[in-house]
Amino acid sequence: MWVRKVKMNQHQQHQMSMSSHDQMLHGGQMMHMGNLKQKFWNSLFLAVPILFMAPAMGLHLPFQFQFAGSDILVVLLATILFIYGGSPFLKGAVAELKARQPEMMTLISLGIVTAYGYSLYAFIHNNVLHQHPFVMDFFWELATLILIMLLGHWLEMNSMMQAQQAVNHLASLLPAKAHVLQNGRTHDVSLQQVAVGAKVVVRAGEAVPLDGQVISGHSEVNEALVTGESQAVQKNVNDAVVGGSLNGSKTLTIKVTQAAGSGFVANVNHLVQQSQQNKSQLQTWAQRVAGWLFYAALVIGFLALLVWSIISDVATGIQRLVTVLVIACPHALGLAIPLVNARSTALGSRHGILIQRRQVIEESAQIDYVVFDKTGTLTQGQFQVIACRSLSKEYDQSQILQIIGSLESQSNHPIAQSVRRYLKKQQQSFKPAQNVQTLAGGGLAGQVATENYQLLSPRLAAQKHLQVPTLHQSETTSFLVHDQQIIGYLIVGDQLRSTAKKMITAIKDQKLTPVMLTGDNSAIAAHIAKQLGIQHFKAELQPQVKQQIIADLQKKGHQVMMVGDGVNDAPSLAQANIGVAFGAGTDVALDAADVILVNSKPLAIIQFLKLARRTRQKTLENLWWGAGYNIIALPLAAGVLAFAGIVLSPALGALLMSLSTVIVALNAASLRL
Numbered sequence: 001m002w003v004r005k006v007k008m009n010q011h012q013q014h015q016m017s018m019s020s021h022d023q024m025l026h027g028g029q030m031m032h033m034g035n036l037k038q039k040f041w042n043s044l045f046l047a048v049p050i051l052f053m054a055p056a057m058g059l060h061l062p063f064q065f066q067f068a069g070s071d072i073l074v075v076l077l078a079t080i081l082f083i084y085g086g087s088p089f090l091k092g093a094v095a096e097l098k099a100r101q102p103e104m105m106t107l108i109s110l111g112i113v114t115a116y117g118y119s120l121y122a123f124i125h126n127n128v129l130h131q132h133p134f135v136m137d138f139f140w141e142l143a144t145l146i147l148i149m150l151l152g153h154w155l156e157m158n159s160m161m162q163a164q165q166a167v168n169h170l171a172s173l174l175p176a177k178a179h180v181l182q183n184g185r186t187h188d189v190s191l192q193q194v195a196v197g198a199k200v201v202v203r204a205g206e207a208v209p210l211d212g213q214v215i216s217g218h219s220e221v222n223e224a225l226v227t228g229e230s231q232a233v234q235k236n237v238n239d240a241v242v243g244g245s246l247n248g249s250k251t252l253t254i255k256v257t258q259a260a261g262s263g264f265v266a267n268v269n270h271l272v273q274q275s276q277q278n279k280s281q282l283q284t285w286a287q288r289v290a291g292w293l294f295y296a297a298l299v300i301g302f303l304a305l306l307v308w309s310i311i312s313d314v315a316t317g318i319q320r321l322v323t324v325l326v327i328a329c330p331h332a333l334g335l336a337i338p339l340v341n342a343r344s345t346a347l348g349s350r351h352g353i354l355i356q357r358r359q360v361i362e363e364s365a366q367i368d369y370v371v372f373d374k375t376g377t378l379t380q381g382q383f384q385v386i387a388c389r390s391l392s393k394e395y396d397q398s399q400i401l402q403i404i405g406s407l408e409s410q411s412n413h414p415i416a417q418s419v420r421r422y423l424k425k426q427q428q429s430f431k432p433a434q435n436v437q438t439l440a441g442g443g444l445a446g447q448v449a450t451e452n453y454q455l456l457s458p459r460l461a462a463q464k465h466l467q468v469p470t471l472h473q474s475e476t477t478s479f480l481v482h483d484q485q486i487i488g489y490l491i492v493g494d495q496l497r498s499t500a501k502k503m504i505t506a507i508k509d510q511k512l513t514p515v516m517l518t519g520d521n522s523a524i525a526a527h528i529a530k531q532l533g534i535q536h537f538k539a540e541l542q543p544q545v546k547q548q549i550i551a552d553l554q555k556k557g558h559q560v561m562m563v564g565d566g567v568n569d570a571p572s573l574a575q576a577n578i579g580v581a582f583g584a585g586t587d588v589a590l591d592a593a594d595v596i597l598v599n600s601k602p603l604a605i606i607q608f609l610k611l612a613r614r615t616r617q618k619t620l621e622n623l624w625w626g627a628g629y630n631i632i633a634l635p636l637a638a639g640v641l642a643f644a645g646i647v648l649s650p651a652l653g654a655l656l657m658s659l660s661t662v663i664v665a666l667n668a669a670s671l672r673l
Helices: 002-015 020-025 033-053 070-085 087-098 104-128 139-173 264-277 281-311 314-327 331-350 360-366 374-378 397-408 414-425 458-463 500-509 522-532 543-555 567-575 587-592 603-638 650-669
Strands: 177-182 185-190 199-202 212-216 219-222 233-235 252-256 353-355 369-373 379-390 434-439 443-448 451-456 476-482 485-496 513-517 536-538 560-564 578-582 595-597
Touching: 033 070, 033 139, 070 087, 070 104, 070 139, 087 104, 104 139, 104 281, 104 314, 281 314, 281 603, 314 603, 331 353, 331 603, 331 650, 353 603, 360 578, 360 603, 369 374, 369 543, 369 567, 374 379, 374 485, 374 513, 374 522, 379 397, 379 414, 397 414, 397 443, 397 451, 397 476, 397 485, 414 485, 451 458, 458 476, 485 522, 500 513, 500 522, 500 603, 513 522, 522 536, 543 560, 543 567, 560 567, 567 578, 595 603, 603 650
Parallel strands: 369 513, 369 560, 513 536, 560 578, 578 595
Antiparallel strands: 177 185, 177 199, 199 252, 212 252, 219 233, 353 595, 379 485, 434 443, 443 451, 451 476, 476 485
């Protein structure tokens, strides 16, 4: 996993400190959503009278009115609004300037400070000094700018909070206390006081308080609210249970494996928060563009001031300067990428796709190889009885199965567990065998109803010179032997996931090359690959060999996405350009992967690729909508086409900025999966 750690740290070194724009939208000293909402409504209360009394775009609109002293009232309200509603942006600008890195907050503050300062100058010029000519103020524009910016940030925060709702719902499922078993008696203890290794009783109908392992009892557990699986899962001794899942009709005793704050719910919560705060490359570009716009606005604005002061007069030059600085306010740019990221995160969380590293959105466009682990990824990861047949007239299929079940009754081997599950499903009973012994080379021997039987692997049966029938060897076969004769056989295998073939077909349709790497034997790997239509596969691989194969592909210039689910996949998940883990909640998945597919469904891979592609497309669109209008607006505001009668006023510039903000928000909201 150290490879992923290095990659993450290299990326994060230049992003250790969040910009003030991000700080405003996240936790800690950052503004809480409730405060931002309250600040917007209070600012709206202050702004409404200004909108009714101050001229808009230099014009008196039909709904506006003035009276004696209304100008003074507008100044007072605008001053309060500027200090109160503009404070988040002003504080952010101070932080950016102290860091000598002017970005979004500095550019926004430049716009509102200019609008307020120039309007205050206009009020003094017109109403105190009574000088001519009359100077137009921008109190109306100031009020709308602050309102739009606060509303936009509130909407952004609200959108980002949607990604957290599912996690908060999961957290609410955890009970406040756990029934800890000590000295044969239970004591109700708060979750924070339950240590790893403690024994906890989960009664029928109760929520599992913490991640753990069943040590006593058996019951069906509903994990739908955690994993998305609608069918209840049978839990027996040694099975893992997840905090937040709902116990069925019987009591379980579990041993806690994860303390409060470190289990599945806590890990997913941390994952969502990290994905929200981890800025993508495109978001970093948005901050850089804001910085460039800040310098561009200053340069263009003061050049306009100089030129117009020379060719016209200082008043005209100041008006051009003000126009440039107000128009440069980048609210839409500030919302362009965060809104898309928030929408993408919410959509992903809703579909069980948790993106741990935002950079995968950009990197997914370059992926050309998708490498799969087999067991638990393309297959279900659990042995199932495929066939049971009798080869003797003295035994029918049911008897063969019962004898095998008797021999396997005392074993915890996956094959034995699959046989017991199958017998239970077929509602067949059996009696445990006597004097069961494990045979070297793969097999069992024991006594069932006074008769001696052996259950042998094909290799051991051949070594004993038995007449082994020719069978399909892509699954695991066991032969039942009585009196040196094979009387029946059992075939167990790992079944394909129901949508695995459809997923591989979709991968190929996107011009991506699927590859299967597995530690299983070559015959089974070939059979699975043929079923799925995978041409490139390698079998009997150690974890380090899988990792090396991915590294070799990368050396050849390929971009690789690795999909796995277990400890053995961790080095490969870390090595790949994008690591995608099945089975959220495992430490390995959370540590080594870039993307977690909570539902462990193959088609979720296609959903992730679609989500990444559409997110990237929306991000680029919003980046152009957010900043593109400045390419035209700033020169027009500076008056480069004034000779042709085309002049962009601050009010019209503010209107264009507001329109671009609305377009950005609507475009982000249109992101679908």
